Amino acid sequence: MSLHFWLLGEGIAESPSPAMQNAALAAAGIDGEYRLYECPPEELAGALAALRRGEADGANVTIPHKRSAASACDRLEGDALRLGAVNTLAVEAGLLVGVNTDAHGLEAALVEEGVAPLSGPAVVLGAGGAAAAAVLGLLRSGSSTVTVGARRRQQAMDLARRFDATHVSALSLDDPVLAGRLAAAAVVLNATPVGCAELPVDPDRLRPDATIVDLRYRPRPVDLVAAARASGRRGVDGAGMLLHQGMQAFERWTRHAAPIEAARHALRVALDASA
Ligand code: NAP
Numbered sequence: 001m002s003l004h005f006w007l008l009g010e011g012i013a014e015s016p017s018p019a020m021q022n023a024a025l026a027a028a029g030i031d032g033e034y035r036l037y038e039c040p041p042e043e044l045a046g047a048l049a050a051l052r053r054g055e056a057d058g059a060n061v062t063i064p065h066k067r068s069a070a071s072a073c074d075r076l077e078g079d080a081l082r083l084g085a086v087n088t089l090a091v092e093a094g095l096l097v098g099v100n101t102d103a104h105g106l107e108a109a110l111v112e113e114g115v116a117p118l119s120g121p122a123v124v125l126g127a128g129g130a131a132a133a134a135v136l137g138l139l140r141s142g143s144s145t146v147t148v149g150a151r152r153r154q155q156a157m158d159l160a161r162r163f164d165a166t167h168v169s170a171l172s173l174d175d176p177v178l179a180g181r182l183a184a185a186a187v188v189l190n191a192t193p194v195g196c197a198e199l200p201v202d203p204d205r206l207r208p209d210a211t212i213v214d215l216r217y218r219p220r221p222v223d224l225v226a227a228a229r230a231s232g233r234r235g236v237d238g239a240g241m242l243l244h245q246g247m248q249a250f251e252r253w254t255r256h257a258a259p260i261e262a263a264r265h266a267l268r269v270a271l272d273a274s275a
Pocket of ligand 1: 063102105126127128129130131150151152155191192193194198215216217238239241242243245
């Protein structure tokens with residue numbers, strides 16, 4: 001019996017996830033297909049009902065549905081409970097189970113890059129869904145504290161409230177205190193969709209041993225990562241996180257060990273083709 005998986009999101013035509021997931025299915029010898037399901041917000045409820053009826057065996061969820069899909073789940077597991085957002089859906093006995101593999105994806109990528117275990121303070125720029133997962137992933141990887149900087153301070157405060165106040169604080173991007181936090185940070189992580197030109201980050205003003213992580217993986221090279229490397233700092237883009245969040249979802253759906261190298265290769269080819 002062929003398995004079916006969807007990526008539910010809006011504006012997802014360029015997503016590299018089908019290339020990565022279909023390569024993983026093929027390498028694992030699983031008869032199945034992962035496809036895009038372009039889904040505006042008013043169609044999400046219908047898509048989730050179809051999933052519950054068994055029209056697909058699982059799904060990934062991306063912008064703008066991560067929170068609304070979590071609210072529609074029958075059960076949330078693990079990080080999804082903490083974050084109130086899902087990026088992966090599984091169907092079990094007709095129940096919709098919500099999972100969030102983004103923090104795991106970041107943690108696995110940092111280990112693979114030789115950056116984790118971390119120590120010292122971190123700064124996360126942005127306060128959306130990926131930023132929340134990043135805060136969780138950084139704390140679990142060893143960061144002592146995380147400052148969340150966002151252009152809307154209220155959004156940063158809402159994110160910080162999900163965590164222990166002794167470890168996570170919130171500032172607005174134009175707060176002068178942020179410059180000091182950036183200068184002291186062991187890790188600076190960009191969780192916004194914008195780069196160097198629009199963010200208050202100059203790699204030359206960071207610690208010489210600082211690592212800059214940018215969750216973006218396109219266009220390549222990611223400008224902030226290139227700027228970090230040009231200044232002698234370490235730079236890590238979002239491709240590793242994308243790979244590992246996707247492969248944890250694969251394992252959740254298929255109960256099969258993820259063929260990481262086949263997926264990594266397919267992802268690299270897809271990203272190079274669209275660079
Ligand atoms: P999101 O929920 O829409 O959050 C985006 C955040 O960036 C918000 O805080 C937003 O603030 C802020 N922002 C947007 N434009 C900005 C600007 N010009 N200046 C300053 N801040 C700005 O999106 P998300 O899901 O968190 O995704 C964020 C990034 O992470 C995207 O580039 C996405 O592709 C990437 N991502 C990567 C992975 C991976 O596996 N590598 C996984 C998830 C996401 P406002 O709300 O004020 O606009």
